[in-house]
Amino acid sequence: MLNLREFEAAARAVLDPAHADYFAGGAGDELTLRANEEAFARLRLLPRVLRGGGKQDLAVTLLGSRAALPILISPTAFHKLAHPEGELATARAAAAAGAIMIASMAATTSVGDIAAAARTGAPDGAPLWFQLYIQPDLEFTEILVRRAEEAGCEALVVTVDSPARGAHERDRRNGFTDLPDGLCCENLRDPRTGRVLPIVMSPEITWWHVDWLRRTTSLPLVLKGVLHPEDAGIALRHGVDGLLLSNHGGRQLDGVPATVELLPEIVAAVEGRIPVILDGGVRRGTDVAKALALGAAAVGVGRPVLWGLAVDGERGVGQVLELLREELDHTLTLLGVGGLPGLTPGHVRPAPAAGAVPPGAER
Numbered sequence: 001m002l003n004l005r006e007f008e009a010a011a012r013a014v015l016d017p018a019h020a021d022y023f024a025g026g027a028g029d030e031l032t033l034r035a036n037e038e039a040f041a042r043l044r045l046l047p048r049v050l051r052g053g054g055k056q057d058l059a060v061t062l063l064g065s066r067a068a069l070p071i072l073i074s075p076t077a078f079h080k081l082a083h084p085e086g087e088l089a090t091a092r093a094a095a096a097a098g099a100i101m102i103a104s105m106a107a108t109t110s111v112g113d114i115a116a117a118a119r120t121g122a123p124d125g126a127p128l129w130f131q132l133y134i135q136p137d138l139e140f141t142e143i144l145v146r147r148a149e150e151a152g153c154e155a156l157v158v159t160v161d162s163p164a165r166g167a168h169e170r171d172r173r174n175g176f177t178d179l180p181d182g183l184c185c186e187n188l189r190d191p192r193t194g195r196v197l198p199i200v201m202s203p204e205i206t207w208w209h210v211d212w213l214r215r216t217t218s219l220p221l222v223l224k225g226v227l228h229p230e231d232a233g234i235a236l237r238h239g240v241d242g243l244l245l246s247n248h249g250g251r252q253l254d255g256v257p258a259t260v261e262l263l264p265e266i267v268a269a270v271e272g273r274i275p276v277i278l279d280g281g282v283r284r285g286t287d288v289a290k291a292l293a294l295g296a297a298a299v300g301v302g303r304p305v306l307w308g309l310a311v312d313g314e315r316g317v318g319q320v321l322e323l324l325r326e327e328l329d330h331t332l333t334l335l336g337v338g339g340l341p342g343l344t345p346g347h348v349r350p351a352p353a354a355g356a357v358p359p360g361a362e363r
């Protein structure tokens with residue numbers, strides 16, 4: 001497999017079509033889903049020449065978590081739909097690659113088991129973060145937080161773009177509403193009753209809940225899904241430690257901008273005080289370089305990990321991460337950049353608008 005696109009095609013060939021559509025799909029007309037990738041394609045890279053350099057160091061430290069590459073595994077639900085080993089395979093591959101994995105609250109494996117798998121992938125420890133939808137039942141939300149802490153998660157990623165579930169027409173068409181028998185969201189098991197609770201996406205969640213969470217845990221808090229620069233400023237005032245600039249891969253509000261289009265504004269709004277991670281449409285090492293040049297501290301990938309997992313379990317996820325790592329390394333070399341800190345906004349230009357006449361070409 002030469003690139004992530006080939007993984008996508010191969011994954012579709014092996015997945016149940018309804019599950020392939022669940023992974024691939026977006027909300028509504030899928031405008032934002034397409035926009036994420038198109039926006040990367042509209043950015044051009046501008047290399048510098050004759051600058052020497054050598055082996056690229058791709059390591060980053062994010063909120064105290066050390067990673068071998070600036071590419072995280074964004075949280076995605078239901079990995080056992082892609083492969084019987086599910087999140088365990090993903091965690092081992094992430095750990096072996098030194099990539100931070102953000103375990104989804106909607107995982108088909110408990111966060112404790114995911115953490116144990118990550119340790120087998122990298123015995124000196126592999127950074128694991130936990131994604132949380134704040135539940136209106138705060139007692140249960142606190143149970144989830146303690147489980148993540150006990151599992152050794154190093155940060156909480158609080159998804160705030162989901163006051164309601166996105167409208168996924170592919171799932172409605174396919175009648176995909178529930179997990180198959182035998183699979184469930186293990187993290188949602190309620191120790192008070194032994195039952196598995198449904199995930200509540202509630203419009204009643206507010207900044208008050210972020211403050212509550214801030215008081216409830218000492219883990220770093222990353223807000224996932226802030227898109228408005230004013231909300232980035234509000235997040236700072238609420239003591240948030242990082243932002244994951246995300247439109248949920250085009251699966252929540254359709255019609256919102258591509259994340260990389262918003263990146264410069266969000267980076268400006270946080271004034272360097274907290275890291276901004278970006279996800280949505282990252283498919284190439286060149287995309288990673290573009291996002292980092294525009295000020296992202298790192299990027300996340302969602303669907304490509306599911307494709308790798310579907311194609312070949314742990315090995316497939318490992319190959320997806322390795323392809324991105326290699327491509328990023330090669331991109332930096334061709335850009336004449338000696339390491340991640342060398343990437344600057346000057347390395348990126350917008351493509352001319354369609355039909356535009358280049359300056360000096362008018363007659």
Ligand SMILES: Cc1cc2nc3c(=O)[nH]c(=O)nc-3n(C[C@H](O)[C@H](O)[C@H](O)COP(=O)(O)O)c2cc1C
Pocket residue numbers: 022023024036074075076077104105106131159224246247248249250251279280281282300301302303304
């Ligand atoms: C199948 C699928 C399931 C997802 N599940 C979650 C989830 O449980 N929690 C969450 O915060 N985001 C979830 N996301 C959004 C991802 O974290 C991420 O924002 C998005 O996939 C990034 O875009 P990309 O797929 O283009 O890389 C999901 C995305 C997909 C495609």
Ligand SMILES: CCCCC(=O)C(=O)O
Pocket residue numbers: 077106199248251
């Ligand atoms: C209840 C699971 C939510 C998964 C999710 O966030 C998505 O499919 O985008």
